[in-house]
Amino acid sequence: MEKLDGKSMDIVKANIEALKQLFPEVVTEEKIDFEKLKLILGEEIETRNEKYEFTWHGKTQAMKLAQTPSTGTLRPDKASSKNWATTENLYIEGDNLEVLKLLQKSYFGKIKMIYIDPPYNTGKDFVYKDDFRDNIKNYKEITQQTTKANTETSGRFHTDWLNMMYPRLKLARNLLREDGVILISINDSEITNLKKLCEEIFGEENHICDFVWQNKKGGGNDSKFIAVEHEYIVVFAKNLNVLPPFFEAYSEEYLKRYKEEDEKGKFYWDTFKRKSGKQYYPITCPDGTVLEYDEYGNKISWLRSQDRFYKDLEEGEIRFVKTENGWSVQFKQRLPKGKKPRSILDDKGNTSTGAEEVFNLFNRHVFSNPKPVELIKYFIEFLTDDNDIILDFFSGSATTAHSVILSNAKSTSRKNKFILVQLPEILKENDEAYKAGYKNICEIGKERIRRAGEKIVQETGKTDLDIGFKVFKLDSSNVKTWDPDFDNLEQTLFDLQDNIKEDRTKEDLLYEILLKIGLPLTTPIEEIDYNGKTIYNVAYGSVLVCLEDDIDLDIVQEMLKYQSEHMPPKVIFKESGFISDAVKTNAIQTLKKHGITDVRSV
Amino acid sequence: MAGFTFYARIGLDDKVRPLHKKLDKKMFYDFADLTKKEKDYITKYVDRIELTYLLTPSVVNIQPFINEDYHYEGVMFITIRLRQETKDAHLSVIGEIIQGALPNPVVIVFEKEGNIQVGTCLKRLNKIDKTQVVLEEFAYTPWFSSDSDDEMVRRFIDAVHITALSFSHFFRFYQDIHIAVQAFQHVKAVGAFYIATDEESRQLIAQIEQAEAEIAKWKNKIKKETQFNRKVEYNMKIQQLTKQIEQWKQQLR
Numbered sequence: 001m002e003k004l005d006g007k008s009m010d011i012v013k014a015n016i017e018a019l020k021q022l023f024p025e026v027v028t029e030e031k032i033d034f035e036k037l038k039l040i041l042g043e044e045i046e047t048r049n050e051k052y053e054f055t056w057h058g059k060t061q062a063m064k065l066a067q068t069p070s071t072g073t074l075r076p077d078k079a080s081s082k083n084w085a086t087t088e089n090l091y092i093e094g095d096n097l098e099v100l101k102l103l104q105k106s107y108f109g110k111i112k113m114i115y116i117d118p119p120y121n122t123g124k125d126f127v128y129k130d131d132f133r134d135n136i137k138n139y140k141e142i143t144q145q146t147t148k149a150n151t152e153t154s155g156r157f158h159t160d161w162l163n164m165m166y167p168r169l170k171l172a173r174n175l176l177r178e179d180g181v182i183l184i185s186i187n188d189s190e191i192t193n194l195k196k197l198c199e200e201i202f203g204e205e206n207h208i209c210d211f212v213w214q215n216k217k218g219g220g221n222d223s224k225f226i227a228v229e230h231e232y233i234v235v236f237a238k239n240l241n242v243l244p245p246f247f248e249a250y251s252e253e254y255l256k257r258y259k260e261e262d263e264k265g266k267f268y269w270d271t272f273k274r275k276s277g278k279q280y281y282p283i284t285c286p287d288g289t290v291l292e293y294d295e296y297g298n299k300i301s302w303l304r305s306q307d308r309f310y311k312d313l314e315e316g317e318i319r320f321v322k323t324e325n326g327w328s329v330q331f332k333q334r335l336p337k338g339k340k341p342r343s344i345l346d347d348k349g350n351t352s353t354g355a356e357e358v359f360n361l362f363n364r365h366v367f368s369n370p371k372p373v374e375l376i377k378y379f380i381e382f383l384t385d386d387n388d389i390i391l392d393f394f395s396g397s398a399t400t401a402h403s404v405i406l407s408n409a410k411s412t413s414r415k416n417k418f419i420l421v422q423l424p425e426i427l428k429e430n431d432e433a434y435k436a437g438y439k440n441i442c443e444i445g446k447e448r449i450r451r452a453g454e455k456i457v458q459e460t461g462k463t464d465l466d467i468g469f470k471v472f473k474l475d476s477s478n479v480k481t482w483d484p485d486f487d488n489l490e491q492t493l494f495d496l497q498d499n500i501k502e503d504r505t506k507e508d509l510l511y512e513i514l515l516k517i518g519l520p521l522t523t524p525i526e527e528i529d530y531n532g533k534t535i536y537n538v539a540y541g542s543v544l545v546c547l548e549d550d551i552d553l554d555i556v557q558e559m560l561k562y563q564s565e566h567m568p569p570k571v572i573f574k575e576s577g578f579i580s581d582a583v584k585t586n587a588i589q590t591l592k593k594h595g596i597t598d599v600r601s602v
Numbered sequence: 603m604a605g606f607t608f609y610a611r612i613g614l615d616d617k618v619r620p621l622h623k624k625l626d627k628k629m630f631y632d633f634a635d636l637t638k639k640e641k642d643y644i645t646k647y648v649d650r651i652e653l654t655y656l657l658t659p660s661v662v663n664i665q666p667f668i669n670e671d672y673h674y675e676g677v678m679f680i681t682i683r684l685r686q687e688t689k690d691a692h693l694s695v696i697g698e699i700i701q702g703a704l705p706n707p708v709v710i711v712f713e714k715e716g717n718i719q720v721g722t723c724l725k726r727l728n729k730i731d732k733t734q735v736v737l738e739e740f741a742y743t744p745w746f747s748s749d750s751d752d753e754m755v756r757r758f759i760d761a762v763h764i765t766a767l768s769f770s771h772f773f774r775f776y777q778d779i780h781i782a783v784q785a786f787q788h789v790k791a792v793g794a795f796y797i798a799t800d801e802e803s804r805q806l807i808a809q810i811e812q813a814e815a816e817i818a819k820w821k822n823k824i825k826k827e828t829q830f831n832r833k834v835e836y837n838m839k840i841q842q843l844t845k846q847i848e849q850w851k852q853q854l855r
């Protein structure tokens with residue numbers, strides 16, 4: 001029985017695997033032979049000391065940091081969740097670096113759209129400092145204290161910000177689908193660095209555009225030189241080659257014009273005569289009338305060339321209509337495939353609409369500078385299909401969740417899901433939200449989703465919307481690590497008999513298992529009570545889990561009843577759960593008889 | 603001849619005299635605009651094409667139905683004898699060629715190794731070029747033996763029996779046959795011989811069919827997949843679709 005290890009996906013191993021797939025000859029006994037790799041790459045190797053690069057102090061460390069597996073887990077928090085049993089949305093509290101690591105296996109290549117609104121590094125906002133040695137412990141310490149801003153006088157102003165962004169973006173890229181897209185809000189202070197960073201991580205060729213979003217209207221006379229009224233949203237694709245073209249949906253109003261329809265699609269009859277242009281030629285009408293000059297004797301100019309006109313006529317794209325003023329030549333104005341999104345966004349809400357939206361839900365200003373719902377909803381509508389996952393790992397006031405729910409509500413078929421991640425930053429006592437009883441940002445975020453969801457249901461009357469969310473909290477692994485020191489060696493050995501931490505529940509462990517075997521946190525789980533013992537049937541018989549003590553063969557037999565007919569399931573027990581070693585051996589044999597060989601323990 | 607047993611069983615023989623007019627393959631090559639692949643199919647797999655019956659207002663008391671979309675002046679019954687090596691996948695291609703080449707509504711009876719399969723297709727006129735038709739919706743029964751006593755075959759024969767069809771006009775007449783063919787086609791998915799006349803049940807059946815096809819696709823994928831979490835994903839899709847199909851079947855009854 002193989003043991004599940006307590007770590008998230010090993011990215012280094014995955015990289016070596018990828019190389020092995022491409023060039024099997026460079027991997028010898030799981031090590032990379034660089035000389036061979038060089039040979040394979042021929043002349044294209046940069047050997048000069050001065051090369052085109054973007055670098056800063058700590059970059060190598062940051063790269064390493066992105067690759068070290070996390071030893072944490074995500075613990076379910078049903079109490080602060082909403083519609084736990086049915087929802088497919090997630091709200092995760094914790095340091096987003098660790099959370100992204102934990103999601104690597106379960107959400108690898110599954111996310112269609114990432115939107116983030118990271119700290120802009122204005123000198124007033126908070127920039128998280130990671131710790132190499134024990135990031136989970138570090139996280140717990142940091143969230144116990146009020147945070148310090150990254151000030152401009154700090155000698156490592158840009159460096160700190162880059163060190164924070166680099167590993168997170170790198171991990172985020174892994175989660176994107178091949179046709180996935182990432183959007184990052186930013187302003188003048190770091191846009192140049194951010195773009196350089198993204199060019200390195202996503203590849204220059206995958207840059208789509210930088211939206212310019214007008215975030216303020218009016219005011220600004222107090223600025224010394226220029227009143228800056230815009231921010232950017234930097235957009236990169238994971239792989240531009242497989243990304244389908246973007247189209248905005250037409251408004252109902254616009255579509256009304258296209259009344260007619262034929263084999264080729266929707267159209268309306270439009271006049272072929274044009275006020276300007278230089279396409280002059282005579283057109284003969286059905287009764288022999290020739291149209292060439294208007295009533296003033298000027299040549300009539302037509303929309304298309306003479307050759308094209310005859311081709312259109314043949315294909316039934318032209319008709320002649322007799323009106324009071326003689327013949328009118330008309331052509332089929334066809335509905336284009338869609339509207340192209342424009343890079344300047346001046347009608348997608350602004351900072352004050354964002355603030356207003358939050359104010360309307362709370363009746364006080366609990367959050368400064370939230371993004372407007374309209375802005376993110378706009379991106380969702382032209383970037384995603386109907387059943388996509390949207391991730392925001394700097395979720396702040398949870399505008400992204402609000403936008404996802406609203407865009408689902410506004411559509412007949414859209415059922416997108418969101419995953420939000422937020423560090424539970426402690427609020428300062430003079431904070432408006434603190435006075436209202438919220439202790440950290442996550443509490444505001446969650447309450448915002450609750451209220452926004454209710455409001456949307458009320459306003460649209462749609463009852464089948466998924467307005468819930470499952471809450472998970474970052475914590476250290478449920479499994480004790482083998483960490484003997486000289487003084488408590490005996491104690492540790494004794495402890496390890498039961499290797500699950502005392503204060504953790506079966507469910508904590510269940511979700512850790514899901515993450516470790518790479519299943520989404522919203523996987524359907526059926527709880528079966530068998531003589532007072534719980535069996536978990538995960539994903540319709542794909543995984544069968546029993547984390548009880550005193551497991552006997554009856555339970556194993558019972559578990560077999562639930563296995564899927566389409567695939568051999570994975571079966572997982574608690575390591576120390578069997579009544580005796582004999583039972584354990586028997587259990588393995590019994591399962592084997594039923595074709596199940598994938599048996600694990602935690 | 604399996605086809606003739608079928609025609610006799612549905613009472614066509616008592617109503618009209620058969621023509622048994624052989625149609626040259628060459629006519630299809632010249633007349634219809636066929637690709638090389640399509641020509642190959644006809645050459646390789648089709649043994650004989652015959653216009654067995656031609657129902658027109660002059661031989662049977664049914665009115666034509668003509669408006670700007672539909673031109674149903676009569677109905678042809680064409681018997682196609684297939685060679686042994688024909689695979690089921692070739693059938694729909696051959697059906698499409700024949701249906702596309704003839705502007706009138708056609709009931710095709712395929713014969714192979716003593717079994718038959720009936721195919722229909724609803725057509726309407728091309729809005730731009732009135733000499734062309736647009737093939738809207740195909741339907742094919744499964745293979746069956748025309749003298750079989752199987753319940754589903756019996757129900758199908760009863761449904762397309764000449765006395766069971768509407769004689770009000772050719773469009774209704776043909777539609778009745780088409781709906782019966784569809785009912786037989788969907789037996790496997792729906793689990794019953796269900797004549798779907800209203801739009802809602804037609805849609806339900808189409809959804810069930812589509813979901814069944816999707817399940818087959820995932821089952822294939824699950825076999826080939828090595829990554830455990832992908833297997834789980836496909837397993838979930840299969841189970842969810844299965845549940846969904848059950849719900850739809852409930853709605854049909």
